[in-house]
Amino acid sequence: MEKELVIVLDFGGQYNQLIARRVRECNVYCEVKPYSMSLDEIKAMNPKGIIFTGGPNSVYDEESPRYENSIYELGIPILGICYGSQLMAHSLNGTVKTAPVSEYGHTNVNVDKTSVLFKDVDTDENGDTVCWMSHTDYIAEVPEGFRIVAHTDNCPVAAMENADRKLYATQFHPEVMHTKEGMKMLRNFVYDVCGCSGDWKMDSFVDSTIEQLREKIGTGKVLCALSGGVDSSVAAVLLSKAVGKQLTCVFVDHGLLRKNEGDEVEEVFGPNGPYELNFIRVNAQERYYKKLAGVTEPEQKRKIIGEEFIRIFEEEAKKIGAVDFLVQGTIYPDVIESGLGKSAVIKSHHNVGGLPDVVDFKEIVEPLRMLFKDEVRKAGRELGIPDYLVDRQPFPGPGLGIRIIGEVTAEKVKIVQEADYIYREEIAKAGIDKELAQYYAALTNMRSVGVMGDFRTYDYAVALRAVCTSDFMTAEAAQLPWEVLAKVTNRIVNEVKGVNRVLYDCTGKPPATIEME
Ligand code: XMP
Numbered sequence: 001m002e003k004e005l006v007i008v009l010d011f012g013g014q015y016n017q018l019i020a021r022r023v024r025e026c027n028v029y030c031e032v033k034p035y036s037m038s039l040d041e042i043k044a045m046n047p048k049g050i051i052f053t054g055g056p057n058s059v060y061d062e063e064s065p066r067y068e069n070s071i072y073e074l075g076i077p078i079l080g081i082c083y084g085s086q087l088m089a090h091s092l093n094g095t096v097k098t099a100p101v102s103e104y105g106h107t108n109v110n111v112d113k114t115s116v117l118f119k120d121v122d123t124d125e126n127g128d129t130v131c132w133m134s135h136t137d138y139i140a141e142v143p144e145g146f147r148i149v150a151h152t153d154n155c156p157v158a159a160m161e162n163a164d165r166k167l168y169a170t171q172f173h174p175e176v177m178h179t180k181e182g183m184k185m186l187r188n189f190v191y192d193v194c195g196c197s198g199d200w201k202m203d204s205f206v207d208s209t210i211e212q213l214r215e216k217i218g219t220g221k222v223l224c225a226l227s228g229g230v231d232s233s234v235a236a237v238l239l240s241k242a243v244g245k246q247l248t249c250v251f252v253d254h255g256l257l258r259k260n261e262g263d264e265v266e267e268v269f270g271p272n273g274p275y276e277l278n279f280i281r282v283n284a285q286e287r288y289y290k291k292l293a294g295v296t297e298p299e300q301k302r303k304i305i306g307e308e309f310i311r312i313f314e315e316e317a318k319k320i321g322a323v324d325f326l327v328q329g330t331i332y333p334d335v336i337e338s339g340l341g342k343s344a345v346i347k348s349h350h351n352v353g354g355l356p357d358v359v360d361f362k363e364i365v366e367p368l369r370m371l372f373k374d375e376v377r378k379a380g381r382e383l384g385i386p387d388y389l390v391d392r393q394p395f396p397g398p399g400l401g402i403r404i405i406g407e408v409t410a411e412k413v414k415i416v417q418e419a420d421y422i423y424r425e426e427i428a429k430a431g432i433d434k435e436l437a438q439y440y441a442a443l444t445n446m447r448s449v450g451v452m453g454d455f456r457t458y459d460y461a462v463a464l465r466a467v468c469t470s471d472f473m474t475a476e477a478a479q480l481p482w483e484v485l486a487k488v489t490n491r492i493v494n495e496v497k498g499v500n501r502v503l504y505d506c507t508g509k510p511p512a513t514i515e516m517e
Helices: 016-025 039-045 069-073 083-091 182-193 202-217 230-246 261-269 285-292 298-320 332-337 373-382 410-429 482-495
Strands: 005-010 029-034 049-052 078-081 095-111 128-141 147-151 159-162 167-170 221-225 247-253 278-283 323-327 363-365 438-452 455-468 499-504
Touching: 005 016, 005 039, 016 029, 016 182, 039 069, 049 083, 049 182, 069 083, 078 083, 083 095, 083 128, 083 159, 083 167, 167 182, 202 230, 202 323, 202 363, 202 373, 221 230, 221 298, 230 247, 230 261, 230 323, 230 373, 247 261, 247 298, 261 278, 278 298, 285 298, 298 323, 410 438, 410 455, 410 482, 410 499, 438 499, 455 482, 482 499
Parallel strands: 005 029, 005 049, 049 078, 078 167, 221 247, 221 323, 247 278, 323 363, 455 499
Antiparallel strands: 095 128, 095 147, 147 159, 159 167, 438 455
């Protein structure tokens, strides 16, 4: 039986993958496709529904992305969001205007519950529900055959519908968390308008991905860049289920791992672990320290670490011979923060934008590229990976290299490893590790004066960071209990040589990022 599919047609908005993820949360398979996809290609996929995303353009710009009008004649339900809603109105001869001021943020939207889109949506006594708006243009007049089903004080058409033609549009963003009833609206569209039954679960993703990987790789040989983190572990197990011993996992110990981590990874994935993987550990500590000597600029550090990774994989691939594919555990937030979508570059994520321009593999395979972290964890459980691995907090590819501000040296690595170990130990002892999405100790580049015994010291400051988040795109600094911070501080300054001060990072993301570099 063919599985149900909803297509998100991407017009350049920042929440494209989030829309797809929300639809998948409704147990309906969903993929993002570029707006340049032809109508025939869309028809061939036989989608149950199409969602037009937002985007930064105005429908009146010459250059702005459009789609041919025959898409509205297919009889496939369409939901336009933000720019997508304006595009629908404009294409069908409604009127779109530019407002003198933008409407941005939480907005009370008055909804008409006779629209199937707003079925069971909770509203206040005025019929309002809080939605997330972010627009300057707005629909001033709906096209013929449409009716207005939501408005705000400033926006006459916050949503419109032509139920007969199954065309719907919202000016606000139902996919973001700030739209309180957004999930219900998407669910209504997917189930009540598109007629989906919800036949998709994470096990379908796992099965179909294994199938696709088999097809793509055939009898070829595959190398997997394994770091022991959640993403690459899930990618490795997926690949091993797909192509068995055609896969070799290469684990590079770049000397920027947490204390004992290299051995822990080897224990799980090496010859004595539960998986039957071809496993190679490359001890490249000295090589990395040499390359990083004297380098202080964060992006340069990231690029060096990324490039060296690839060079090591190429070397290992040559030893194995005839390796066509390199597998990486890249997940969606890595892709957009590296600026490979349409958003600005925040950081060159090691397994994405940190890659050198020339890579000596036929293809890079990234089976988790469209998933968010919590979806990767679900896939990991589905694959039978033990909880303690699946629930591990994320650790970035460039490792401690981006948790040591400024130049990286073997001595600094040792300091940050010891401090981080103490921090993690105390967090676990306090039983708060499950409440935190990520926490670590970093080494600042600051030295300051202290006193120990009767002596003056002039040593480094360690910074502690702990954040709460589910998607890692935004995060809040965790409010750690003072007793825990005091205990960790006391232990670090007493037990770690070269440190005389401990600081706590209280900044959220934005404006900070989770990692320091
Ligand atoms: P930032 O610092 O960008 O981090 O707020 C968001 C999440 O991504 C992780 N991170 C990385 N993961 N390669 C990775 O595999 C990288 O280069 C990288 N940089 C950051 C970070 O630990 C956090 O979970």
